[in-house]
Amino acid sequence: MIRSVVRGIGSALPRRIMTNKDFEALVDTSDEWIVQRTGIRQRHIAGDDETTASLGEAAARAALDHAGLQPDDIDVIVLATSTPNNTFPATAVEIQNRLGIHHGFAFDLQAVCSGFVYAITMADLHLRGGLGKRALVIGSETFSRILDWTDRTTCVLFGDGAGAVVLEAAEGEGSLSDRGILASALRSDGAQKDKLYVDGGPSTTGTVGHLRMQGREVFKHAVGMITDVIEDVFSRTNITSDEIDWFVPHQANKRIIDASAKKLGIAEEKVVVTVDLHGNTSAASVPLALAHAVREGKIKRGDLVLLEAMGGGFTWGAVLLRW
Numbered sequence: 001m002i003r004s005v006v007r008g009i010g011s012a013l014p015r016r017i018m019t020n021k022d023f024e025a026l027v028d029t030s031d032e033w034i035v036q037r038t039g040i041r042q043r044h045i046a047g048d049d050e051t052t053a054s055l056g057e058a059a060a061r062a063a064l065d066h067a068g069l070q071p072d073d074i075d076v077i078v079l080a081t082s083t084p085n086n087t088f089p090a091t092a093v094e095i096q097n098r099l100g101i102h103h104g105f106a107f108d109l110q111a112v113c114s115g116f117v118y119a120i121t122m123a124d125l126h127l128r129g130g131l132g133k134r135a136l137v138i139g140s141e142t143f144s145r146i147l148d149w150t151d152r153t154t155c156v157l158f159g160d161g162a163g164a165v166v167l168e169a170a171e172g173e174g175s176l177s178d179r180g181i182l183a184s185a186l187r188s189d190g191a192q193k194d195k196l197y198v199d200g201g202p203s204t205t206g207t208v209g210h211l212r213m214q215g216r217e218v219f220k221h222a223v224g225m226i227t228d229v230i231e232d233v234f235s236r237t238n239i240t241s242d243e244i245d246w247f248v249p250h251q252a253n254k255r256i257i258d259a260s261a262k263k264l265g266i267a268e269e270k271v272v273v274t275v276d277l278h279g280n281t282s283a284a285s286v287p288l289a290l291a292h293a294v295r296e297g298k299i300k301r302g303d304l305v306l307l308e309a310m311g312g313g314f315t316w317g318a319v320l321l322r323w
């Protein structure tokens with residue numbers, strides 16, 4: 001049985017760091033409120049020369065280096081983003097060209113904060129379907145460009161960055177001791193669109209628009225959705241929460257992460273938290289957290305890793321993989 005195995009991982013962050021203190025001069029907020037309600041202490045903000053494509057390219061190059069591979073070894077690129085460089089062509093194709101790859105195919109995938117979980121699942125299906133041997137799965141965002149910098153309820157929450165993995169099709173036994181992606185579950189429901197959306201777009205206003213969120217409403221749904229989809233993955237694999245080595249959740253709010261881990265019975269020391277360093281980087285949040293945990297020597301070959309994300313749409317999903 002073909003399994004999609006992670007061969008390498010990398011990340012990239014804009015040079016500029018903005019601390020909570022920096023926001024006190026912009027809007028009516030405080031470091032204390034932001035830390036208490038979200039766990040965020042700082043985030044990276046893209047400069048004029050830093051874009052979703054340039055950050056995605058840098059993360060992809062780092063993942064290729066980590067894998068010991070060359071750009072030409074890649075057949076498929078899936079970029080998860082809600083902040084593309086242009087409305088079209090796909091930013092994935094721009095990254096493909098920046099990497100000097102002129103074979104195979106590349107496309108963008110839009111599932112907001114769930115983007116990376118969706119993208120790694122799509123890449124897995126492509127590799128297992130025989131459409132390629134190796135895929136780059138990238139989450140890259142410049143949410144700072146779609147924030148309303150006068151709205152304290154949203155502008156303090158988000159940051160920019162990118163993370164990427166190289167997935168390779170490898171022969172597995174078909175058992176849960178195989179390395180690679182073992183199970184995925186994806187969901188969406190458009191009924192809650194007004195809770196988290198951007199108030200512009202090519203077909204409506206002809207503008208890019210700004211992010212709008214009813215934070216408390218999103219919060220109310222988050223833990224239930226996250227735990228439901230993870231329980232689905234657990235029941236389909238017969239894996240229980242105590243068998244998980246590392247839980248790498250979407251990094252939106254430390255309180256959501258803690259409540260989800262508690263409800264699932266996942267021990268605190270197995271939870272990877274980077275929301276303090278990066279804020280919410282949407283589709284980049286899970287691969288940035290994964291890269292951080294690998295760099296720190298936490299996640300090691302053979303570990304059972306659980307990913308999850310939830311965001312605008314609503315969209316939500318979970319992926320179980322053996323590193």
Ligand code: UT7
Pocket residue numbers: 028029030033034037038113152153154156214215216217218219222252253256280282310311312
């Ligand atoms: O990645 C996609 C998924 N997104 C999320 O998961 C975000 C989910 N939501 C959240 O993380 C939280 O709801 C927030 C962090 C956005 C807000 O935390 P909260 O505990 O739900 O606060 P709240 O919205 O209930 O607001 C409490 C108070 C309000 O004042 P009043 O109405 O009680 O007087 C807000 O106006 O805090 C006020 N407030 C702020 N105060 C200082 C809102 N933003 C700020 C701020 N600084 N930046």
